[in-house]
Amino acid sequence: MEVINEDSSRRSLVNVRLGSGARIFNFVNAYDCEIGDGSKVGSFVEIQKGAKIGKNCKISSHTFICEGVEIGDEVFIGHNVSFINDKFPAAANADGSLQTGVDWKVVPTRVKRRASIGTSATILCGVTIGEGAIVGAGSVVTKDVPAGATVVGVPARILRKIESRDSISK
Numbered sequence: 001m002e003v004i005n006e007d008s009s010r011r012s013l014v015n016v017r018l019g020s021g022a023r024i025f026n027f028v029n030a031y032d033c034e035i036g037d038g039s040k041v042g043s044f045v046e047i048q049k050g051a052k053i054g055k056n057c058k059i060s061s062h063t064f065i066c067e068g069v070e071i072g073d074e075v076f077i078g079h080n081v082s083f084i085n086d087k088f089p090a091a092a093n094a095d096g097s098l099q100t101g102v103d104w105k106v107v108p109t110r111v112k113r114r115a116s117i118g119t120s121a122t123i124l125c126g127v128t129i130g131e132g133a134i135v136g137a138g139s140v141v142t143k144d145v146p147a148g149a150t151v152v153g154v155p156a157r158i159l160r161k162i163e164s165r166d167s168i169s170k
Contacts, residue, residue, distance in 0.1 A: 016047075019055065033065075036073065050106075054113070068106035068125065075111050078119035078137065083109055085125045112147065121156075132162075 011028045019037035024030070028041055032049035035041060039053055042061035047053070051065045054073035059065070061079050068085040071077070085106050093099055107125035111117070115129045118137030129135060130147030139156040150159045 025061075042079075060119070068108045069111070070108065071111045072113040072115070072131070074114045076116040077111075078117055078121065080120045081117050081123070082121075083123045083125075085109065087125060115145075 011024060011026055012031070013024065013028070014031040016030050017034040018024070019035060019039065021038045022035050023040045024035070025041060025043045027043045028045050030041070030047040033047045033051040033053070035047070035053045036055035036057065038055055039057040039059070041047070041059045042063070044062045045059055045065070047065045048067040050067045052070045053059065053065070054071055054075060056073060057071055057075045057077070059077045063077055063079065063081045064083060065071070066083050066085040069083045086104055087107055090099060093103055109123060109125050110128040112129060112131040112133070114131055115133045117123065117129070117135040118139065120137055121135045121139045121141065123129070123141045127141055127144050129141065129145045130149065132148045133145045134150040135141055135145065135156060136150065136152035136159070139152050140154045141151065142155040145151050145156070146161065148163060149161045151157060152159050
């Protein structure tokens with residue numbers, strides 16, 4: 001992977017480990033993260049420090065991938081998907097002082113190989129989305145999603161489970 005240090009009016013990539021053949025579109029803000037070989041990141045995406053995106057992923061526009069998120073290979077992320085990395089977010093400490101990075105702990109989130117997350121889904125921290133799982137558009141994922149499961153709703157609940165995504169007729 002090549003480390004990119006670029007800053008322009010159309011995108012900001014700072015200390016990004018960018019894999020071979022990866023494509024980053026306009027108005028992307030990414031810093032101190034990894035983007036794997038062959039992956040594609042759409043416009044208006046933010047990828048924060050420590051986030052990792054695997055090989056051959058598609059990250060659609062207006063998506064927010066925060067610190068602590070690890071996305072496996074061949075994952076599809078729809079438009080406007082938001083990941084959360086703090087169970088109890090707050091602006092200030094009990095004494096009224098503004099919180100900083102030392103005042104909270106990142107809660108990791110994992111998205112396994114070949115998972116698919118639909119448009120406008122919200123993924124709370126501390127969950128794992130299993131291999132080949134599908135998260136329906138607009139869903140709010142509050143707990144682990146088993147491999148091969150399709151989840152929908154608020155909160156997301158299992159709609160069905162399949163052995164292999166390849167077995168779904170197209």
